[in-house]
Amino acid sequence: MPEVDILSLKKTAHREGATRFIFNSLSQENIAHVVDLTSNNLHGECSCQHFQMRVKPMIKQGLLDPYSEKARCKHIRAARHLFYEDVIREYVKVNKIEIDDLY
Ligand SMILES: [Zn+2]
Numbered sequence: 001m002p003e004v005d006i007l008s009l010k011k012t013a014h015r016e017g018a019t020r021f022i023f024n025s026l027s028q029e030n031i032a033h034v035v036d037l038t039s040n041n042l043h044g045e046c047s048c049q050h051f052q053m054r055v056k057p058m059i060k061q062g063l064l065d066p067y068s069e070k071a072r073c074k075h076i077r078a079a080r081h082l083f084y085e086d087v088i089r090e091y092v093k094v095n096k097i098e099i100d101d102l103y
Helices: 003-011 049-060 074-094
Strands: 011-013 018-025 034-037
Touching: 003 011, 003 034, 011 034, 011 074, 018 074
Parallel strands: none
Antiparallel strands: 011 018, 018 034
8 A cells, every 4th residue: 555545544543542543434424444453363453344344254264364464454554553653652752762853
């Protein structure tokens, strides 16, 4: 998935706790996809049709490695990206690491 898609998805994200994210659909009004990064044995789960109807059954049947990128819909990928940003920010703070501010 091109990086621009993750960036536009990130703009639609709402947080519902540290590991839960809600993405308003870019194509359908009044539709939202919920990602819980702790579900699915910590691989993440999404309520979107693609994940529920295609990805999840393939993981359950052992046809798809849950660690592979194909096992993550675009919402899970965007949520992991957002979560990673939180973690690195917190890590820098907790460890009092000096950073070069590029912006
Ligand atoms: Zn999804």
